[in-house]
């Protein structure tokens with residue numbers, strides 16, 4: 001612990017020692033460490049009395065996202081096709097493998113790999129929706145590559161109404177429940193990419209998708 | 219970047235007369251302030267959250283060694299690597315070492331104030347790498363060869379016209395004049411860089427000890443493209459950014475966007491945990507975190523510990539009338555505004571930035587909006603106290619204070635002098651005011667001095683009471 | 687009214703430096719308001735300055751010397767009241783901080799802190815039931831919230847409520863009433879260009895209201911703003927709010943020509 005902090009390899013110990021010196025104490029003992037590890041955070045969560053689906057929709061749309069509701073998962077391909085036509089996109093999409101089993105319309109070119117630089121449209125499935133802010137939560141993995149969320153101009157996200165949770169904390173609970181543990185990237189997305197870096201003027205489609213469209217199932 | 223805080227006075231005077239800057243500042247000030255106020259009004263729990271955030275940060279700082287160790291364990295468990303840097307030089311060496319090892323030619327960067335603090339770009343460029351800032355604001359000022367003037371909106375001092383010029387010079391014509399065209403052009407140019415990048419460097423708004431994750435919050439998505447498409451992702455972060463759990467991070471997320479840009483949430487909140495998994499289809503192969511001390515652990519020791527609660531939201535500068543008058547560059551280093559006026563002298567030395575703690579009216583607006591309730595005015599005053607103790611305060615000022623104290627602790631003399639002054643000043647007054655006063659140019663160059671009426675209150679009061 | 691003036695609390699008037707030198711009328715206004723509110727008022731001759739110039743310049747020893755003098759001059763009163771949020775915030779908040787490590791003076795500083803009030807908050811919050819405003823002012827006024835009073839002492843509603851009782855006065859709020867005017871004590875002479883920019887912004891907001899009168903609770907800010915208003919020949923009168931509430935705003939405003947002459 002008191003080794004001279006000369007080599008850069010000692011930076012870690014030197015910094016931790018400097019922290020303890022500043023706090024005027026020794027390393028915490030086992031009891032103190034156990035108490036910290038057992039600490040359960042309880043913070044105020046913004047209260048609201050809205051129905052979760054209504055709130056999710058209202059908040060998501062307030063941030064320039066668009067939503068279409070469909071009755072069942074089977075209706076997703078038709079909804080994507082309608083979106084494609086409305087935005088005059090080619091019949092080509094990067095589709096998360098989580099949606100592999102859907103019956104895509106004839107003539108579509110579908111792949112499940114990472115998005116390439118020319119990718120125009122991606123379709124992903126969200127792990128959950130967060131009603132608090134109207135945000136989508138997507139977990140990266142072989143079924144949902146992160147590039148799908150950021151590279152294409154158009155991002156269509158499938159979300160089941162039953163998967164809309166109230167607060168961020170409920171989203172973390174979903175993450176913790178995954179048998180494979182934390183995903184490499186957890187993307188919480190609240191509408192299309194935007195910037196206000198030129199004269200405070202809000203402009204959509206800065207680097208990420210210009211449009212984010214949710215297909216709400218159920 | 220080279221610190222120029224000793225030129226604060228000169229640069230602030232110029233800033234006030236720089237018409238482009240004043241246009242840009244005027245626009246920004248009302249945007250941020252109004253939007254934040256709306257968000258605060260919409261969230262009844264806001265004050266409660268501020269109090270909880272302050273307490274949580276204090277808890278983390280009290281146990282910083284523990285949470286840093288836990289965080290490190292969790293990063294390693296998820297396949298990432300943690301590097302510790304005592305100072306700017308050590309941090310540069312670590313990052314340069316990683317870049318060289320992987321043979322990096324192109325390095326993309328998301329916005330990171332710590333990388334500004336450690337002068338990272340110059341070091342990478344000197345070693346032959348192409349460094350591309352991808353946050354639109356950072357990209358603009360990189361083209362302009364300028365440092366950021368705001369921690370959230372680095373190019374807030376630039377007008378659209380100036381951006382048009384910069385883009386035309388860098389990308390060729392035809393000159394774009396509309397915001398959508400400018401944003402599109404940057405999007406097109408930067409696309410290619412993301413896909414070519416060997417290393418992507420981002421900051422970290424929060425480091426989560428529970429999961430070993432770093433969290434960044436952006437509106438543009440540039441940070442995500444930076445870290446997803448490069449082969450190596452490096453996170454630079456101050457050691458004070460660690461929080462115990464995801465639930466704890468949430469408390470700050472609720473405050474950050476509202477305080478920073480006046481949004482309920484930013485568009486992207488990204489939690490990054492380790493490198494690409496075996497079956498992942500994208501993501502970086504290596505994930506590194508560089509934890510930078512650079513004076514922070516020393517700040518823990520005393521009065522300035524409060525400053526380590528800072529979550530870099532920029533609300534203090536958005537609400538600071540001095541920042542609003544002179545902009546960020548006058549402050550002469552990486553961090554401007556109230557938080558910078560505290561941090562710069564602490565990191566770079568009290569005498570390197572004499573003016574920063576002094577150029578403040580102590581009006582307290584910064585403290586009243588700070589989401590973690592940092593008593594910024596008190597800290598600035600405390601820095602003045604240190605300057606006074608260490609004889610950094612100008613001799614003339616110290617002498618004047620000495621005389622004032624000597625007189626003010628002698629009530630009879632003090633009142634006699636006030637009576638003299640009341641007579642003298644009212645004698646030279648014309649129509650109730652004094653337009654010019656020797657040695658008082660600081661006042662009378664731009665203002666009249668309201669004249670006394672000839673007798674002091676105490677004098678009149680004693681006379682009146684005597685008559686009773 | 688339940689208490690006669692003689693039975694009311696004994697109040698020591700804190701005669702701020704600027705008021706004493708530049709605007710005695712504010713002091714007499716304060717005395718009138720306090721007496722009307724049932725207090726007996728005294729003005730200790732052993733007072734000078736609250737010490738804030740030293741404190742804010744980082745000379746804590748000088749500030750403590752002045753603070754001890756104020757404590758000794760005022761601690762035997764029931765209340766200390768002054769017509770300045772800035773000075774009274776110093777006494778209320780900074781004195782205890784200055785003596786935090788001094789077991790002998792800390793209790794005295796804390797005791798004084800507890801009974802020290804800025805004039806308007808004292809009238810509205812402490813003497814509320816006993817206060818009746820009996821004044822006329824023909825004009826439209828706008829009110830500048832001085833920073834120390836506003837953020838240090840929570841003074842915002844009190845002056846407006848009291849002004850609401852002044853006959854004939856119309857209050858018109860300005861944009862950014864809560865933003866600093868650029869005075870800041872020695873700040874305004876150490877950084878005159880920045881201060882000028884700030885006071886110009888303030889002046890623009892005042893003029894935009896079309897009000898003919900500017901009111902405020904701190905002479906420092908008012909002198910700064912009045913000085914700028916007069917320099918640009920703006921036809922706006924400037925008074926301390928106490929002058930209006932006491933009905934003593936019939937003379938010349940700050941930096942205006944005395945009414946008798948010419």
Ligand code: SF4
Nearest residue numbers: 528529531532534588
């Ligand atoms: S000091 Fe407070 S207001 Fe300023 S950037 Fe830091 S957290 Fe935000």
